[in-house]
Amino acid sequence: MSNSFLAKMSRRSLLGAAAFTGAGILLKSCTNSASTTSTSASQPTTGGKLIATTLPGSWEQFNRTVVVPKFNAAAGAETSLVPLVSADQIAKLKASPSSPPFDVVSMDYGVFDGAPKEELFQKLPIDKLKNYSDLADRFQTPDTWGPLIGIQAVGIAYNPKVVTTPPTSWADLWDSKYKGRVALMAMKNNHTIGFMQKIAKMNGGSTENLDPAFAQIEKLAPNLAGVVANAGALITLFQQGEVDIAPHDLNSVKLLQSKGVDIDWVMPQEGGFALTPTMSIVKNPAASVDLAAAYIDTAISTDVQTQMTETSYVLPTNKNVSIPTEIAQKLGNNLDEILAKLEFLDWATINKNRTEWVGKFDQIVQV
């Protein structure tokens, strides 16, 4: 190596060389990171960190103020909550199944059931859950992906200032006095999937056959003020007095009521249907399965479920919870009586047909 070469090593070329080495190390660390996370996953963590998802809105508020503090105190853990809608949770998990971004998911069962469950989740280790036997009998299944953590009752939301006699039937949405005052969520929302199931069955259809419901939707056109993207947009419409009547769930309506919006909720005589959030442990969690199971156990405990029912108006799946009077007035005095009025949807069949139905619905409502 000659001196002249060293002399040529200017500041710039040195910087360049340094940047090159830096990039090399960066690239190398990229390939390494996957293997380091997988080794940490195989080691059981004690106490430790847990990342759980939550549905946004009132669910997030409840999980943040009740479930997480209780669990952290009991298990000595540190829990981060990630608020995401169900479909986005599945999308994030599918993007990296071998090192998932969360340990426990909480999402709508309808979406959960349509996901590739074997690839993304693991069966619930029931023996690790102390409170599992407190679930109502119908919610206890031996070979389960996870328990239902609550029941959202869907009926008809209406503005009591305008609609002075509460509606009694789903068919009331077609009443000509509600011209331009009815809203629906788009069919990609499970609220509308359930609504269509209900309407189909009232008009001679079945779980597989929604054609009668689609025919009814065509007839709903004059009453339809709009088809909104999601539940959040529907809430805005009620707040603005833009619509007076729409299918919605009891807990969202109660939340709006508490904020001073003119809204009330009624269970139609044909009965409503249930939307059921579930919790499940992902397949390759970074936290230990014990910790993840303990988190789910907290969510179904009598204590948490009682608070959930009283503050959020989500119906419990835990049989020890007594029904508060406000819910009892609308739905019934005990869980069995209430559940008899709610249809639990056949998600396996629905998910098989979902793409076709969503396409058909969009085609009908397009303006």
Place this chain on the structure above:
Amino acid sequence: MNVAKLFKPREGQLALPLALFLHLFYVVPLAVLLASSFQQAAGVPGFTLGQYGEFFQDSVNVKVLRDTVFLGIQVTIACLILGYPVAYVFANAPAAWKGILTFLILLPLLTSAVVRTFGWVVILGKQGLVNTFLQNLGLIGEPIKLLFTHHGVAIAMTQIQLPLMILPIVASLSQVDSRLSAASESLGGGAWRTFWKIIFPLTLPGVISGCLLVFAITVSSFVTPSIIGGGQVMYMPTLIYQQAVVLLNGPFAAAVSAILLAVVLLVVVGLSALGQRSRAYIR
């Protein structure tokens, strides 16, 4: 081998960090996306044009594509008509005013699109500002339906995209030599003629880049069309989201994305060609 020569700076090398970044996080994912659009179903190997065939066979999808392009064109033209005068006023404003004007022009960019969109829900509603105003003036008896219509989306998008049109035009207006209009005047050209013959052609590059930005961002925007349009007027990004995330139909969503990309590219190429010609005109 001479190491020093290898690291001798060239202009191209300065763009290397960005090039690396874009290759890793844009070109590679884009290639994966395009590849998956030729799949029969998610994870099934093989090559098929089936997803594209399916898209163009369904009249609903074709309508979505048409509406999206139409929205892009409408919003671009509206932004141009509304934005050019603002840019012109700005460029000719006294220096003291420029700070305030810059702030006003940029203000919409400082709030999130989600917030602005919900603002538009309030404004466009049947009991919203627009309808109440028109009804109180006695211009309309029944409130007009703006929310959940294509027009509603176009109105809201125009306001949201406006700064992206104004800024490039301001940039090119400020490069126009002020002596040119003085010269035109001294040669007997009126204000109107001076503008159309001198100023406007000279600002064409700015106009074209503004149009490019507005069009590309409008046809690919998601939040505003999905909230203002609701489920009744669908655009390509909403369709992509629905197929990819809600219905887990990856390959079809990829095909729709590829079609949207092709449309945007087509417009970009067309407008760039126009830009080249306008630059030739300036020289």
